[in-house]
Amino acid sequence: MSTEPQAGGPPGAGAQPEAAHTAPPGARPGAVLPQPPGGERSVTVGAANHAPVTTGDHSPITAVTVGSLPPVADVPPAAGPVGLDAQARQFVGRTRELAVLEQALSGGRGAVVQAVHGLGGIGKSALAAQYVALHAREFTQVVWLTAEDGAGVEAGLRRLAIALEPQLDRFLSSEALAERAVAWLAAHDGWLLVLDNVTAMRDISALLERLGGGGGRFLATSRRAVGWQRIGATPVRLDVLAPDEALALLGRTVGAAAQTLDGGDELCAQLGHLPLAIVQAGGYIAQNGLTARAYLALLAEQSAHLYATGDEDTDPGRTIARTWRLILDRLAADDPLPGRILRVLAWFAPDGIPAGLLNGLAPQPGLGEALGKLAAYNMLTRGGDPEEPLLAVHRLVQAVSRTSDPADPHRTPELVDEARARATRLLIDAAPRQPGSPATWPVWRRLLPHVLALADHTSPETDTLTTCRLLGLTGEFLQDQGDLPRAIDQLSRTYDSDRRLQGADSPSTMISLNNLALAHEGAGHLQRAIELHERNLADRLRILGPDHPNTLTSRNNLGYTYREAGDLDRALPLLEQNLEDRLRILGPDHANTLVSRNNLALAYRSAGDLDRSIALHEHNLAERVRVLGPDHPNTLGSRTNLADAYHAKRDLDRAIPQHEQLVADSERVLGPDHPTTLIARNNLATAYRSAGQVDRALAMHEQILAARLRILGPDHPNTLNSRNNLASTVRATGDVARAAALFEPLLADVERALGADHPQTRTVRDNLDSARRRLADLARRAQDPPA
Template sequence: MPAPDGRKPSGTVVGGVHAEGARSVAVSGDARLVQTGDNATARIVELPAEAYRPISEVDAPPGIDNLPIRPANFVGRTTELDKLDTMLASAGQVVVQAVHGLGGIGKTTLVAHWAATRTHGCSPILWLTADTPAEITQGLAGFAAALQPALSTVLEVEQLAERGLQWLATHTGWLLVLDNVEDVTDINPVLARAGTGGRIVVTSRRATGWPTGTAVIRLDVLDPTESLELLTGLLTASGPRDEDGAVELCAELGHLPLAIEQAGAYLAQNPFLTPRAYLQTLDTYPAETLGHGGVDTDAERTIAQIWRVTLDRITTIQPMAAELLRVLAWYAPDAIPLSMCQSITDPPTLNTALGVLTAYNMITPDLTTNTVSIHRLVQAVACTPDPTDPHRDPTAIEQARDQAADVLLACLPDHQDPGTWLTWRALLTHVDTFTGKVQSTSVTDAKAQILTRAGQFVLDQGMHTSALIYYRQALTEYERVLGAEHPHTLASRGNLAGAYQSVGRLDEAIPLYEQARTGQERILGPDHPETMAARNNLAYAYQSVGRLDEAIPLYEQVLTDSERILGTEHPDTLKSRSNLAYAYQSVGRLDEAIPLYEQVLTDSERILGTEHPDTLKSRSNLAYAYRSVGRLDEAIPLYEQVLTDSERILGTEHPNTLTFRSNLAFAYESTGRLEAAIPLLEQTLADRERILGDEHPHTLISRGNLAGAYQSAGRLDEAIPLYQQTLTDRERILGVKHPDTLISRNNLAYIYKSAGRLDEAIPLYQQTLTDRERILGDEHPHTLISRNNLAGAYQSAGRLDEAIPLYQQTLTDRERILGVKHPDTLISYNNLAGAYQLLGRLDEAIPLYERTLTISKELLGAEHPTTRLIRGNLAAAREATH
């Protein structure tokens, strides 16, 4: 009946049944629906009795494990599998961040294989994808539904997840795998409430932030043999295949399991493609290759995509981290100094960025060396443009490349400071990697600058072949970016010429020097400092090949120009004066050389100071000139002073100090003080081997010098092996045609002659003379020395009919080229006179001896050892006439 006030009843009729109150229920017997008084409708579900059992009494049914498909091509990882066994066998709750590591390193694969194959005694096995809280909740809900299927239609997801957690907390023997955890805080509720009755394994890219007590396993790349096994297993799964290039491909992929699998799947579906061909494709098309696998490869499981996901996460935390990664991607993958990062951003931001990259295993820090390392494929992806990837926008990649160049260039230290050499050696690998990665499309000359700096360092270190490579590449870059006639290009051409000269390839060096000089005179002008430097370098090259008639006028022109343009007291003017003095000394014009050396030293002491490194060199040069003319009583005190000052100012291990020590030893040897000379030479050799290395050119020089001192002391059994070793090393390091190699061959021949081994000495002398005539020319001073030495060997063997024509030719050439008053010309006079004397041609020998003695007294002094030797020879010849 109607309500008294005429309103309808508050309840609603359902199938003839109505609910009176706002939350009262009306039940329809035929539809099994319920509706409350406020119009909410729901189904009625009849639950079986077991659904009402407490969760602690619910047993896990058989077959509830939800492991992912077991990987078919699992290889290696024995150590990590054993660690999982050990950790999970311990008492109490064990949370294992089992396998934190770089994306694609194989964390999921490892744990899935372990769970499926190892006897761990855990049941059931619950595998949850844990990259987000929602995924964890969904996984726990699915587990609860599997335990009690009837509840899945009654309870909400959150309620089911709660029931799943309650089950874990009230049972034992289970294994929970939380796979691919992105944020440790996402799993804290599970870790806190799961109890201690089971075991928990976590996989994550995160390296840090785990709760105290977590046992951690860091997963690294595969061993090379294991990665090869994985690749060839995939490649040959359907039958034999060409495995050419498989080893190299695994190395290029950095032995990263996912990359190996991706390559293997692609190769498996392309029967005409070999691993080497894939490697070439990867080099030419890195973005496309790293972004695609086989037909059945999940697009989300390619190398490029999994790291994009990681970078998405990293960028939300610290955007600079992604920028830093793009810069570091241009260097070598290992041992990148932290100092290279310091100019990229401010310290707080840098520290945060490094921390985030470390936390996500995108870099690996080494606290003992203050360096970081990056997997080579992470680098390959990070420096490969991809317009579809916000982290690899082409513009961002170019900016990172240019910034990497600027950072590297700024980090390259002074190559002449020995204190920086260890730093240089550490940076060379990054120089090589950067310059190799940067294609010839950059519009800046930064690559050329880096190559030039590296060339300067390795040239000073005696690494001549490497210097040639760097300088060639630098010149190519300068020509491409700046043009053939830019001043930097011209300077680069001169650098390459210097490298050619250092390896004795003067036929290639001189044309480059000439081009550089001509270009700089035309573009910069004849008075520009770089033009004068180019002219000086060309003069030195001419001097090196014995073209002194061309070298000396150039040196004189450079000095005149330098005095006019820079002033008589400019440091470069002092160097030019010293260079001219050395050229005069080379042609025996010592009466002109010595005053120049003395003037340079006086000016250097006054202008630069008595302790300036250039002043020390000037003092040493003057001492050398004094020694050349037999003024040893003046030379030795200068040498001693230079060495004492250099040890105090530059240090006992500075390269200049080692050179000065060697020079003093030579002076002692010249006066017969072998007991003082030999210890100095031994010390110098030991220091150079330790500081410069066994194969540095200066070390080879020291070894030869010590051999010479042993020879002078009659210790031939010690001298000969040193000479042999020096020759072998120079042939291997410098090449058989290098001028220093020819010197070593000459020295070995000389000691064989001294030991009476003429059958070995003469062929060496002949070979050396032939090589010098071909390489240096017939008139080079070293060629004249070889001709004289071969004549001496013929004389010792009694072959005077062959010796005398060689002596005569050598004397004629020396008189014409070096002048009659050159020390080498004196030697030729004396040697020819001696040969005449042996043949009894005293009427020819005595006048030659007399002329030689007169010149020697004038040039060297009456008491010089050479003068005394000639005087004795003359006396013997005169005695033979009676």
Template sequence: MAVRVFLSYAHESDEHASIVRELWLLLRSCGVDAVWDGVAAQSRRDWALWMGDQVRAADFVLVIASAAYRERAEGRVVEGRGVQWEARLIRDAFYADQVRGIERFVPVVVPGQTVAGVPDFLAPASSTVYEVPSLTLPGVESLLRFLLDQPAEIEPPLGPVPEFGRPSVERLPAGSEVFVGRVDELARLEAAVASSGRAVVVAVHGLGGVGKSTLAARFARLHADRFSPTWWITADSPTALDAGLADLAAEVVPGELPSEQRADAAVRWLTGHDGWLLVLDNLTAPADAARLLARVRTGTIVITSRRGSGWRGLAESVALAVLSPAEALDLLERCVRVEWPDADLTGGAELCAELGFLPLAVEQAGAYLAQARITPTAYLDLLARFPARMFTATAEGGEAERTVARVWKVTLDRLADTPLAGDLLRIMAWFAPEAIPRHLFDVNPDHVAVVEALGRLAAHSMITLDRDTIAVHRLVQAVSRTSDPADPHRDADDISEALEVATDLLAHVLSGLDHENPEDRPVYRVLLPHARALLDRVEVDGLAACRVLDRIGRYLAGAGDTAGALAYHARAVRGMSVLVGEEHPETLVARCGLAVARMAAGDHGGAIESLRVLDADAARLLGPSHPDVLVVRHELALAYGLAGDHDQAIALSRAVLDDVVRIFGADHPRTLACRNNLAAMYQYVGDHDRAISVLETIVAEAGRSSGVDGHLTLTGRANLATALLKRDPHRAIPILEQVLEEVDRRYGSDNPNTLVCRNNLAGAYLEVDDLDRAISLFESVLVDRRRVLGDGHPDTRETEMILTLARRVRESGGPAGSGAPR
């Protein structure tokens, strides 16, 4: 009976699918009953049942390796449901019978792919992977021999056992550590060792606690039969390195030697022999091994170090990052279940994420969970309430110095001659971990000192640098902002000072930005996650924090995040009222921001009430003609208009416009903005001719002052087109289409300004009875307004109402005409 084989693969490209099809044809031509889904796809079927039937019926399942297959099988991406289902079936069967699973589920690497595409659960680093270099009979010979049970070699009978001298010399750390993942990293390490010249030197570097020593030990054990001797030296100081070499001499150099000669004798022995492996663990700096590396011309040396630079010309460099989320969770589960097999690990994924997927932190947490018999959720609670204790907590028998807090203290001790490095790390601890903009630190007058301090932090793997941004591991941040009297790098006063400096830096950069200026919006987007991270951690708002709250709140209101804007503005007003008083000019500005946020959220009545009180206070304190008072009245007029009190809005808009023209001039941006408001009021009351007249003046003056594509010009053109809808809709539509294209490019599709333009354009289509285009655009606007503004926002309700009416008009077969609402 023919061997039945099922091909499991990812449809990641036409080329890859074609290669799998050719393999299927080749196998069938060689008598293998291979099953390929391309045949089944020619008829309708329940794919989940079909896949289960094929996996169960097959003698062998060939897992075709590819990057997409691995990502989908390990659940790292959403797409590829078919592969995810197949992989789950395979994993379940593998788990049920692992001995049979090793033979039955066969990883295969076809042309164009690598072993890195094999999922971790098939253990590609420790089990056979069949590589098909070409889709020919010689190319598939080893796979066919396995499937057809036709081995190329038959074991000969055993001969007599020879007698040798002493066993090979080996010194490695105790092999109790749990090892997960790291398939790609092991492959890079093996590739570096394979590209040997006279001697092979590889430096594995990364953040303290990321698993460098574990990876080196795993490599040494996997290749125990390749090297002799295999010798491990803890090389965290020149003295320790010499002591480790002296111990090696005692094993490999005959006779007794004086202690001061043993290290040199070991080096001489290494230079005269080949086939050995020397691991220098936790080397502080490349210079500490320079003398050894200069003399050695044979063998293999693997170095682990936190130093990420300085290896050029000395060693092949292999950078080690944190674990993937799935690997970190696997590590946590293994660490716990060794001692607590039936542990409830609900919340494990969240705990691993909070620990930044750092292996040392995950192992530390796992040992604590197993000993204390608590859940990951309970550990997270302890971490939030007692961070200083949890960062140093170990299970019984654990090494106190092998905790995240202690490991990084060693690195900072080495950077003590650059105090600014520790200062910068504590400052960055208050920001988001990724993409911290380097220009935040430009305010420091000693720019060279900042560059050098960041460079040293990066060299010791405490941060990651690129040209414009900085990244800090989230757990490094958490430890750096948690005080510990026993750690000089985590002094409470220094941490408080770092928070003040971080807040001042944000406030300083934001003070030079205008949230309404399209050119400044990208900078706001970069700063937003860092402002949010800092503000979420501040317990008492200082004046600088209140300024950050006010600036970020204005940006959020303009970006459509009205809930965030309201929360930040309310907090800014509370803080400033306490710090400088309710009548201080900065508090008045913050109160105006809060009222505008209420207006953006659709609370027009609340906005009017707040602005009226603020108008009276500001006029009394600053004078009725003060620019800040005019801003308040400008916003109050707009609020009246949005609330439907058009007479009041027009009267106040005219009064504000007269004052603004008198103070700033006819073509000042504030004047143009006031005219825009006045034109909007005219439109609300149906005085379209007067609105059009005002808007044509605005477009002309704004074009002279800010250019044809300036912000004010765009606003004027959009409002002019809206006003024209009642008089000349065919002239209005091309203007609205051009404005929408530019606004979308400048602000993005979710910005409230863009949503208004899209809504107005849909109304223009409705005005000229182009119902299909109008309804289609209204439908997309409604979806986005619900998502961005919420169901209860007035703009959302307006779009929903117009869309309903437009659908009724289309169903009745009548024209929309001039009676269509907008």
């Protein structure tokens, strides 16, 4: 080893030659120790290693040994926490989590490791710093180590050694300083060691082994959710802030007038109540003189820029975009699949994602292992039934993951486009093809939030034929469920995208137009439905000809809508002609021929021609029994319509037995909860009321309403109809006040769900007006009794 000559002696003396020695480990050429004036001192660093050093007054030190340093047990603690960033951290809430830390770390003896884990940016470090601020005096020493890697741990230990004995920095090596700190911790009790942003368990376990258990407490923060049991740690998962806490954090960060926070609730929700994102947005708002609402608008247009930008004091490495990129860098080094999964999940709803939906991405066990890696870093969470696990991703992680950024290798435009297409394909592959069948409803209900999220997150300009197919099926399901506004939204987009991609004359486009017209009809938008049906019929006549089955379907649907709108002068001739044409083209046994006869019979009933209506229904029922069998759902539908026609004619002696038998058969064939069975029970209850069996009808309507609320939900048209029928039956018992009290909230609900002009809304409004008039009449009679 090379050595350098050293100058020694008192000031003004000539240079004295001195023998060169091998520099011992831990010694630095030129290092000095504080010395008393004059004289000479020997300080041992190692038993067999010596090196010359000089004091500040040039008095020589001939040897340095650790053995001559004060015993670490005698070294007092430093003044105040060591290594804690002095920068003020904005902090709100977290009462429960602070209580957990207090219970785990305060008091007692022995090496206790408490871990706080969560998504990057969730506020783990801020929570630990707040705990230290509240409880530092309860510990003999608080030490904060940045524990992202082993080098960070060693650097923190060196800081501790220097804080305890400042003079050691002048002559001990980095390694010796770290070991001196470890020795001090091992020799003392009652300290708290904060290990911030732990990445690898081995860094903590190695430190614990070096301490030999120690006599203090450990508080670790980490993005890792797993592995803590290996070191005996108790993990606590940190979640996002409550809405009111998030708004309070935004207010503290902005530090401005209340009007600046206009839209703050919406902004916090958009940012998923994530502390780092809120602080980053607040800094930007304050620096640029914006309001929260203005930031929201900018976020919609420039999301990639804002995810990577705060104010001038924002560390570029601590932005939302950068925080999660570091994790993906680490994961992608071994396997690109976790990043691909995260980009696909970004297009779904944040919660309740069926894990099985991702089966098309990769085979097992690779897919499960990739999900495990994302869960280990809190990039997603897993829950639900082990047989049908569900995934959840923070909404801001999703937002960043689907925002393209050419500078981010995990979010290039090509990768984001690929993920959107893959998410669409996974959903269409999982979607049942018969959305009107109750057997498919459980699957559809699980998928629906994710299809709607995909639609919300994408632009119609990016729609493909796969998107059109998916949204078309979704619109049909929503229509069948009575969610008509959202059904119309999806079917309108399907039609527009089909027309853009395939042209107005494409068979697929004409089907989309037909389905959109049916949805408007169901919503009571009868004039709009008529316009669309007329357009569709004209297109099919021009392209397919008058005898094509699809043309006949358009004529049938237009005639039916004319009847719904009360335009029987146009409905009857069209439906009569359509029945003749279907008999001629399709034959008497075709299912669509039977539909035409059914719809014509309904039109005759609307026109008041009950005899003709009953005759056609009886004929159609006989044909359906012959062609389809007695238990086919369409046969049961014919029996319902015939019984209703008997009821309309006040022939209750035939109507009630028909309804009773129909209920029994529907329950046997379809089950008690099938929508068709509930329709049959509803019609029977209504017939009982007409026959004067009001108590029996009331009990049935209450049961039907409960079932429809459970099966169809509160906003389905059939559920709303059950509420109307129940209120009407209550009125028939003579309790007009209770009936009015039922009609009032019902009117508000049907207006919200179906619109002010829907026929069902008009019916409820008329019933409420009638009940109010009756109440007013009764009140007048009570005040003015007859003489």
